[in-house]
Amino acid sequence: MVHFTRQILSNGLHVLVHEDHSTPLVAVNVAYYVGSRNEQPDKTGFAHLFEHLMFAGSKNVPDFDDPLQIAGGENNAYTTNDYTTFYEILPAENLETALWLESDRMLSLNISQKALRVQRKVVVEEFSETCLNEPYGDAWHHLSDLMYREHPYRWPVIGLTPEHVANATIDDVRAFYKNWYTPNNAVLSIAGKVNTQEALQLAEKWFGAIPAGPAVEHRLPAEPPQDTHHRREVKAAVPVPAVYLAFRTPARLHPDFYAVDLLSDVLAQGESSRLYRRLLKEQQLFSQIDAYITANLDPGLLVIEGRPAEGISPDDALAAIWKELELLKTAPIDQRELEKIQHRFESTVVFSETSVLNKAQNLAFYELLHHAELMNEEVEIYLAVSAAELHRSAQSLFRADNSATLIYVPA
Numbered sequence: 001m002v003h004f005t006r007q008i009l010s011n012g013l014h015v016l017v018h019e020d021h022s023t024p025l026v027a028v029n030v031a032y033y034v035g036s037r038n039e040q041p042d043k044t045g046f047a048h049l050f051e052h053l054m055f056a057g058s059k060n061v062p063d064f065d066d067p068l069q070i071a072g073g074e075n076n077a078y079t080t081n082d083y084t085t086f087y088e089i090l091p092a093e094n095l096e097t098a099l100w101l102e103s104d105r106m107l108s109l110n111i112s113q114k115a116l117r118v119q120r121k122v123v124v125e126e127f128s129e130t131c132l133n134e135p136y137g138d139a140w141h142h143l144s145d146l147m148y149r150e151h152p153y154r155w156p157v158i159g160l161t162p163e164h165v166a167n168a169t170i171d172d173v174r175a176f177y178k179n180w181y182t183p184n185n186a187v188l189s190i191a192g193k194v195n196t197q198e199a200l201q202l203a204e205k206w207f208g209a210i211p212a213g214p215a216v217e218h219r220l221p222a223e224p225p226q227d228t229h230h231r232r233e234v235k236a237a238v239p240v241p242a243v244y245l246a247f248r249t250p251a252r253l254h255p256d257f258y259a260v261d262l263l264s265d266v267l268a269q270g271e272s273s274r275l276y277r278r279l280l281k282e283q284q285l286f287s288q289i290d291a292y293i294t295a296n297l298d299p300g301l302l303v304i305e306g307r308p309a310e311g312i313s314p315d316d317a318l319a320a321i322w323k324e325l326e327l328l329k330t331a332p333i334d335q336r337e338l339e340k341i342q343h344r345f346e347s348t349v350v351f352s353e354t355s356v357l358n359k360a361q362n363l364a365f366y367e368l369l370h371h372a373e374l375m376n377e378e379v380e381i382y383l384a385v386s387a388a389e390l391h392r393s394a395q396s397l398f399r400a401d402n403s404a405t406l407i408y409v410p411a
Contacts, residue, residue, distance in 0.1 A: 012184025026192030031364035034180035045159020056115035059108035092193035103206040146404035151223035182213025191360035244406035259393035267291040328394040332387040
């Protein structure tokens with residue numbers, strides 16, 4: 001159980017504080033409710049670009065890292081389809097340093113031509129390294145395109161093409177900043193060795209005077225239900241063939257999300273999971289195999305990916321995966337198998353809550369879901385999922401017309 005106090009400032013900023021006196025540290029997390037899904041189709045990659053621009057200096061802080069390092073802290077950030085997070089972890093007595101740094105770039109980021117030019121180059125180079133020049137690096141470009149037609153999940157977080165970021169103008173990025181990087185579109189979470197009331201006072205001191213931005217509306221086109229199987233074969237500079245099988249899943253807050261999440265664990269969580277044990281260890285059809293969900297705020301994906309073993313064709317490998325999925329559809333899983341997966345999930349959650357950084361980040365994420373209390377409720381929800389619910393979800397999910405197949409073949 002993670003106890004916390006919530007306060008909403010007059011400018012709309014949600015502030016959550018969790019006291020943890022078992023550590024000498026404090027974690028500060030600022031999550032902005034903007035991700036790649038909030039971009040325009042001809043201006044993708046902007047959310048990721050801003051992850052970099054936010055470190056380019058602000059009105060009173062020309063170099064974000066220097067004061068933080070002097071205070072004994074470290075920081076990082078990441079971008080998703082749905083939100084962008086920035087965080088610091090530092091000695092608790094230096095909490096105010098982190099709040100000062102975050103408030104300064106929320107209020108007055110230095111979006112200069114020089115900063116934009118430098119960060120555009122960094123992001124375009126990252127696109128080339130991770131997508132264009134890395135084997136299987138463009139998999140998410142293909143999967144997103146295969147599984148979405150209307151919703152902005154149809155492009156990956158890094159962007160649809162590097163030209164969108166390369167051609168970004170100073171007016172483009174200033175408008176993006178003005179619209180999304182506002183207190184009323186953000187959550188500040190603080191976890192660690194703090195006094196709650198003192199932390200709330202410091203949050204008010206450093207963020208309270210920042211003006212609220214325009215009212216934020218997340219009006220996104222709804223993706224029609226998947227009703228046709230899509231298949232794509234890509235010849236590329238890859239060392240061995242690879243197969244990807246994607247299925248459309250419920251949104252993060254949908255009641256069926258939890259059963260689908262557990263299904264992905266049944267398939268590929270640990271060496272005793274079905275795909276790993278049967279297809280890799282016993283039948284030796286794969287050299288590696290995995291399954292995971294994207295857990296997007298809007299309907300996302302469950303993806304199974306694998307590298308067929310030498311001498312195994314991609315179609316034979318895919319047929320073996322489908323055989324395992326059909327087994328999940330024909331009969332409920334054994335209660336013992338379900339409980340093993342549920343308890344593994346529970347232990348993972350308990351272990352993660354030993355980290356103040358994890359607690360700060362989770363508080364911010366669940367508050368973006370408009371219900372931070374859910375952070376303390378979900379373990380019980382997962383433990384209450386029945387074998388019958390998994391069976392029903394498997395039947396609904398693992399359909400050919402709810403899927404797409406991506407195959408890489410060495411050129």
